[in-house]
Amino acid sequence: MTRAGGIRAAVIGGAAAALEIACHAGWIDPVSVIPPSQMVAGAYTLLASGEYYADILLTLENVGLALLVSLAFGFLGGLVLHRLPRLRQAIDPLLASYYAVPTFLFYPLFIVLFGLNRWPLVAIGFLFAVVAMMLNTLNGFDRVPVVLTKTARVMRLTRTQEIARVTLPACAPYIFTGVKLAIAYSFIGVIAGEFVLSGAGFGFKIAFAYNNFDNPTMYGLMLLLLLLVGSVNMLLYYWERRLYARQVRA
Amino acid sequence: MTAHARLQGITRTYPSVGAHPPVHALGPLDLELQQGEFFSVVGPSGCGKSTLFDVLAGLSTANSGTVEFEDKPVTGSVPDGIGVVFQEDASFPWLTVWDNAAFGLRRAGLPEREVAERVEHALSFMGLRSFARAYPAQLSGGMRQRVCIARTLVARPRLLLLDEPFGALDQQTRLLMGDEVLNLWRETGATVLLITHALDEAAMLSDRVGVMSARPGRFIDLVTTGWPKERDSTIVAEPDFGQVTARLWSLLRAESMKAIAGLP
Numbered sequence: 001m002t003r004a005g006g007i008r009a010a011v012i013g014g015a016a017a018a019l020e021i022a023c024h025a026g027w028i029d030p031v032s033v034i035p036p037s038q039m040v041a042g043a044y045t046l047l048a049s050g051e052y053y054a055d056i057l058l059t060l061e062n063v064g065l066a067l068l069v070s071l072a073f074g075f076l077g078g079l080v081l082h083r084l085p086r087l088r089q090a091i092d093p094l095l096a097s098y099y100a101v102p103t104f105l106f107y108p109l110f111i112v113l114f115g116l117n118r119w120p121l122v123a124i125g126f127l128f129a130v131v132a133m134m135l136n137t138l139n140g141f142d143r144v145p146v147v148l149t150k151t152a153r154v155m156r157l158t159r160t161q162e163i164a165r166v167t168l169p170a171c172a173p174y175i176f177t178g179v180k181l182a183i184a185y186s187f188i189g190v191i192a193g194e195f196v197l198s199g200a201g202f203g204f205k206i207a208f209a210y211n212n213f214d215n216p217t218m219y220g221l222m223l224l225l226l227l228l229v230g231s232v233n234m235l236l237y238y239w240e241r242r243l244y245a246r247q248v249r250a
Numbered sequence: 251m252t253a254h255a256r257l258q259g260i261t262r263t264y265p266s267v268g269a270h271p272p273v274h275a276l277g278p279l280d281l282e283l284q285q286g287e288f289f290s291v292v293g294p295s296g297c298g299k300s301t302l303f304d305v306l307a308g309l310s311t312a313n314s315g316t317v318e319f320e321d322k323p324v325t326g327s328v329p330d331g332i333g334v335v336f337q338e339d340a341s342f343p344w345l346t347v348w349d350n351a352a353f354g355l356r357r358a359g360l361p362e363r364e365v366a367e368r369v370e371h372a373l374s375f376m377g378l379r380s381f382a383r384a385y386p387a388q389l390s391g392g393m394r395q396r397v398c399i400a401r402t403l404v405a406r407p408r409l410l411l412l413d414e415p416f417g418a419l420d421q422q423t424r425l426l427m428g429d430e431v432l433n434l435w436r437e438t439g440a441t442v443l444l445i446t447h448a449l450d451e452a453a454m455l456s457d458r459v460g461v462m463s464a465r466p467g468r469f470i471d472l473v474t475t476g477w478p479k480e481r482d483s484t485i486v487a488e489p490d491f492g493q494v495t496a497r498l499w500s501l502l503r504a505e506s507m508k509a510i511a512g513l514p
Contacts, residue, residue, distance in 0.1 A: 147338040154334045155354040169344045247343040247387050
């Protein structure tokens, strides 16, 4: 383990140990927060019972769908805006203020449009994620150095070769950032939607346990969710480092 | 010697943008590059050196006049046989030094064995063999520029166009890179056109130096240095070197003052 990794593990372990001690010493009301050891036990019981697999799977499917659609539309949108500067100029202010809009406002509209099924949640996850992907794709295309496209012309690449061999690799780090954000926003949109608007899924089960004062289940589910999202993020982080660490100018 | 590349009556005007009026950047301008010569272009800032470069390379089109390379017109695309090195770092950061050098050859569909031979030779020539597996980000600015030169060299250009390739480097590195470019020129037998703002660099490297006026750029004089083909950076210690540099400066001084004052 690296020194930074050791410090990171010590910080997380220390915080968990402090919470454990505070809970056992009675400094924290056990009705509000349970000790981390009981959270882990709760998570284990949930997994062992298999009772929540269908909900976890449903959430992952919804996140996956929201993510795929937002990646496709976000990439295409970024590309179109890059190629059409006038359109970009017109909608720039809208994009800049996009995340100030509370997206959940549109849930009733989505229910009318799609019905009471998974699609309103997918639509919310999509709305959360798509603009992050679009802005990062646009940023990536903007930042392709002119000298690299000139080099492609000097090497007499065709337009398709230029895009595949020069433009896309040059903007890939920015697009990758868009993908990372889109994954995070898809999770946030879908799970937050399930919290308040759904009758199934990870978020709904956490809210249900909360309403029934079932702390071991609620914290167990929260822990599982954190581990899942944290693992996805860590995987992306290491993949990104592998791909791009050697390309970053000192 | 015969004309390897020829520009006749070239003009270039950039159209107005918003409230800015059109900019007459270049010409009318004529130039003949002789087969195998080392020709440099110096001129005040904004005189159209880079415009001239782009027009000759086929990266930009002139408003009037003709460009010919090996007796064929250059129209809107870079002809086979022309190699270009830019001032900015044009190495591909996602590829290793080796893959950077091999990029153009692979795209052109050369057999992998020939690619390997040419890349091996170019990397050795540019002193990059031990860095073949490194990425550009792991190299200094001078070495990245060598990667770009190696990438151009593997294509065996017959006309090599260099747009201030050492502009971002320190003086010592520039002198040494100048030596390497002279070696490259002798080894390949290519015709070289170098755009530079450094008078000493132009004086040291060139057979002839074209001195450009302030915008719109035209050649106000062509200075022949008279150096032997076998030369290197030690030439800066020669009394004749001082005379060539002084002559270039005497031609350029008034033009540079015009450029600073923004006069036409």
